[in-house]
Every structure is written in C-alpha cells, then in structure tokens.
Amino acid sequence: MTRFTHATLLLSLTICAGCHHAGTIPTGWRGDPISLIDNQETQPNAPAHNGLGNGNASDSPAQLQVFICYGKVLSNHTALRLSAPGKQTLMWDPGGTYQQHDPSRARRHDVLTTNAATVNEWWRYRRDGCLEPVMEVFQWSLDTDQAQRLHAILLERQDPDDPTQSFEPDAGGLQCSNRVSEFLMRFTGDRPAVPRKIFWPHELGEHLWTQNPDSVMVFRSDGGSYLYRRDSTPTPAQ
Numbered sequence: 001m002t003r004f005t006h007a008t009l010l011l012s013l014t015i016c017a018g019c020h021h022a023g024t025i026p027t028g029w030r031g032d033p034i035s036l037i038d039n040q041e042t043q044p045n046a047p048a049h050n051g052l053g054n055g056n057a058s059d060s061p062a063q064l065q066v067f068i069c070y071g072k073v074l075s076n077h078t079a080l081r082l083s084a085p086g087k088q089t090l091m092w093d094p095g096g097t098y099q100q101h102d103p104s105r106a107r108r109h110d111v112l113t114t115n116a117a118t119v120n121e122w123w124r125y126r127r128d129g130c131l132e133p134v135m136e137v138f139q140w141s142l143d144t145d146q147a148q149r150l151h152a153i154l155l156e157r158q159d160p161d162d163p164t165q166s167f168e169p170d171a172g173g174l175q176c177s178n179r180v181s182e183f184l185m186r187f188t189g190d191r192p193a194v195p196r197k198i199f200w201p202h203e204l205g206e207h208l209w210t211q212n213p214d215s216v217m218v219f220r221s222d223g224g225s226y227l228y229r230r231d232s233t234p235t236p237a238q
Contacts, residue, residue: 022070022134022202023218026209031226034217060089062147063139064188065119066180068205069126070134075202077126078177081116082154084147090154091116094171094179098125109170111154123219137217138208140191153187177201 025031060083069077080092091098091112098117100107106114117125119137126132142150152160159165167186171179181204184194192211198204209216219225 022075023136023220025218025228028231029216029228030231031218031228034219034225034227059085061085062142062144064142064147064150064191065140066138066184066192066204066208067122068136068138068201068208069130069132070136070202071130071132075200075205076130076132078180078201078204079122080180080183081119081122082147082150084142084151085144087148087151088114089116090151091122092154092169092180094169094176095173096176098122108155111169113155119217127219127221133221135219136205137219138192138205138211138213139215139217140211141214142191146189146191150187153183159187174199177204180204 062085063083065081067077067079067081068075069079077096079094079096081089082092083089092110093112094110096110098107099112106112123135126135149160152158153167154169157167157169159167165186167183169179169183178197178199181194181196181198184192185196188194190211192208192213194204194207194211198207214229216228217225218228
C-alpha cells in the first residue's frame with residue numbers, strides 16, 4: 001500500500017469517526033464521583049463487586065461489563081469482562097495484546113482466564129499504556145445460568161445450550177467491536193440487545209446507552225470520573 005493510500009485511509013477514518021463525542025452522557029443519567037488512586041481502589045458510592053478491586057474470585061456475582069475506549073481522535077477499542085458464580089472472571093480483549101506474555105494471566109489467545117484485569121487495572125493500562133483520555137464501562141447484572149452460559153461460550157467456543165452454535169473469540173486487527181457486538185447480538189438476548197455487528201467502538205457505545213445498563217462508569221484521564229445511574233428524581237409538577 002502506498003504512502004498516499006495510507007494517508008487517504010487515515011484521513012477517511014478520521015472524517016468518519018473523529019466526531020464521536022467521547023464520554024458524552026445522555027440526558028436522564030445522574031453521576032456520582034469515582035475516586036481512583038493508583039495502587040488503591042475506592043468507590044464508596046458504587047455497588048459492590050463492580051470489578052474495581054480484585055473481583056476475580058469464583059464467588060463474584062453474575063455481571064457483564066463492556067468497555068469502550070477512546071483515543072484523542074478515534075474510538076480505539078472494545079473489550080468485555082464477565083463474572084459468573086462458580087467460575088473465574090474472564091477478560092476478553094479481542095485483537096488486543098494486554099499481558100500477552102505474562103504467564104500469571106493465563107491468557108488463552110484473546111481471553112484472559114486467570115487474574116483477569118480489574119476495571120481499575122484496565123483503565124490504568126488504557127490511560128497510561130495507550131494514552132487514551134476516556135473509557136466507558138457499561139454494566140449489567142445477569143442471572144447465574146446466563147452468566148455461566150456466556151462464560152462457557154467464551155472458553156469452549158460453543159454454546160452449551162445449542163452445540164451447533166460455535167463462536168470464535170479471537171480477532172484480527174480492527175475487529176474488536178465487530179466481535180464483541182456479534183457476541184452480544186447472538187448470545188445476550190435483551191441484556192443488552194444488539195441488532196447487528198457494529199464496527200466502530202463509539203457507535204457500539206452510543207447504542208449501549210439505550211440498553212438499560214444497571215450503571216455506566218466513565219473514566220477521564222484529566223479527572224472527573226463518574227458512575228452514572230438512571231436519574232429517578234421525580235419531575236417537579238408544573
């Protein structure tokens with residue numbers, strides 16, 4: 001590919017994805033500050049077991065977390081974290097290289113199966129290692145059976161409820177959002193419901209705001225990180 005073609009492609013990507021409004025919060029959401037200090041995790045206003053601390057034990061509650069990571073120009077990456085009772089928490093980093101050569105992480109291709117990154121660890125990596133200014137974390141509670149089914153699909157690459165349905169979690173470059181959105185489309189039903197594969201991480205993020213997450217954490221490298229929940233404050237009478 002020529003330099004001219006590379007430049008043209010980069011310009012096209014920038015035009016298509018530059019105006020993604022990273023971290024923009026839709027109306028109807030109320031935020032509480034998240035306090036994150038390097039080497040220490042504190043979040044007094046957040047629900048327990050949100051993955052900010054260790055949160056990798058087999059007694060962690062059933063929870064699905066989808067990460068949307070933004071660069072200074074483009075939305076950069078999509079990842080997924082899954083906790084299932086009785087199972088070790090998984091961190092799915094499709095097409096990524098996080099701790100690829102760290103044996104303590106027991107990374108099975110694109111899925112970290114032991115010592116999965118916590119939300120705080122993942123944010124530090126994206127902020128400091130990838131120089132990204134914003135990260136969104138969408139969170140849904142799941143029932144135990146659903147969480148264990150999704151866990152099996154990511155590890156065994158096959159749906160235990162329908163062995164004819166296979167899924168490949170490994171991904172090539174620029175396919176992270178496509179793979180995560182396909183997984184959600186095929187296997188998560190309405191928590192969240194995703195109608196199609198979505199190429200751009202920020203487009204997936206915009207859609208996930210509409211899918212009734214229990215909460216959304218928005219991290220910013222310049223501070224001002226918040227946990228958002230739907231605002232239940234009654235509207236004043238006119």
